[in-house]
Amino acid sequence: MKILFIGDIIGKYGRRIAEACIPSLSREYLPDIIIANGENSAHGYGITEKVYKELMDMGIDVITMGNHIWDKKEIAKSIEKFPNMLRPANYPDIVPGKTFIFFEKNGSKLAVTNLLGRTFLPPMDCPFQAIEKLLPIIKKETNLIIVDVHAEATSEKCALGWLLDGKVSAVIGTHTHVMTADERILPQGAAFITDVGMVGCMDSIIGMKKDQILRRFITQMHDKFEPAEGGPGLFNAVFLEIDPASGKATAIKRIAKIIEG
Ligand SMILES: [Fe+2]
Numbered sequence: 001m002k003i004l005f006i007g008d009i010i011g012k013y014g015r016r017i018a019e020a021c022i023p024s025l026s027r028e029y030l031p032d033i034i035i036a037n038g039e040n041s042a043h044g045y046g047i048t049e050k051v052y053k054e055l056m057d058m059g060i061d062v063i064t065m066g067n068h069i070w071d072k073k074e075i076a077k078s079i080e081k082f083p084n085m086l087r088p089a090n091y092p093d094i095v096p097g098k099t100f101i102f103f104e105k106n107g108s109k110l111a112v113t114n115l116l117g118r119t120f121l122p123p124m125d126c127p128f129q130a131i132e133k134l135l136p137i138i139k140k141e142t143n144l145i146i147v148d149v150h151a152e153a154t155s156e157k158c159a160l161g162w163l164l165d166g167k168v169s170a171v172i173g174t175h176t177h178v179m180t181a182d183e184r185i186l187p188q189g190a191a192f193i194t195d196v197g198m199v200g201c202m203d204s205i206i207g208m209k210k211d212q213i214l215r216r217f218i219t220q221m222h223d224k225f226e227p228a229e230g231g232p233g234l235f236n237a238v239f240l241e242i243d244p245a246s247g248k249a250t251a252i253k254r255i256a257k258i259i260e261g
Pocket residue numbers: 008039040066175176177
């Protein structure tokens with residue numbers, strides 16, 4: 001099974017870059033499924049129904065989220081309108097939203113799930129225990145499992161990678177918006193990368209307007225952050241191949257495209 005996993009898509013400009021890159025990458029890599037992190041897709045903060053539909057229309061099949069999932073208030077009231085979107089599995093059980101999604105293609109069934117880290121992020125239930133609880137349920141259906149670990153600390157993502165090696169097909173980090181060059185297949189067959197990166201404006205600070213972020217760092221005063229716009233645009237993703245018989249990864253490749261304009 002072939003999978004294209006796209007990093008955090010930042011605002012309108014990120015959506016434009018994603019729209020520009022997905023068709024040619026689909027022709028080149030022939031993915032069975034396209035997964036993207038959408039937590040910043042609506043003006044940098046969360047997602048709306050309109051943006052969700054736009055991402056689906058681009059050919060994205062499953063949207064993972066993160067710490068920005070609830071930024072747009074409408075989502076908590078109407079999460080059933082986002083059927084192909086995940087919420088991180090380690091929110092308390094009473095929180096609405098899907099913690100895993102099954103996706104079938106060519107006779108193979110893939111599960112996608114999403115976790116939030118706890119280091120340098122707001123308090124959250126334990127991601128290590130949450131995934132251990134979830135895996136037996138998912139594994140009744142399939143061994144092909146992709147986990148988006150949305151976390152700040154490289155060590156926490158690395159730890160989850162080692163915990164899940166031999167249990168899932170891939171552990172893909174998101175959230176920092178900076179692609180790491182440590183992609184590999186762990187000894188028991190889980191593809192791993194600490195962070196897949198982002199889709200958005202390159203001349204920015206992690207996709208947001210650099211002046212606003214700089215002012216915040218220098219003054220420590222609260223300021224509004226907005227997505228940066230204009231080229232060059234950066235498109236980060238990983239391409240994965242999974243053996244459908246064993247559920248083990250056979251390839252992980254970083255994709256980093258720079259788009260002028
Ligand atoms: Fe993000």
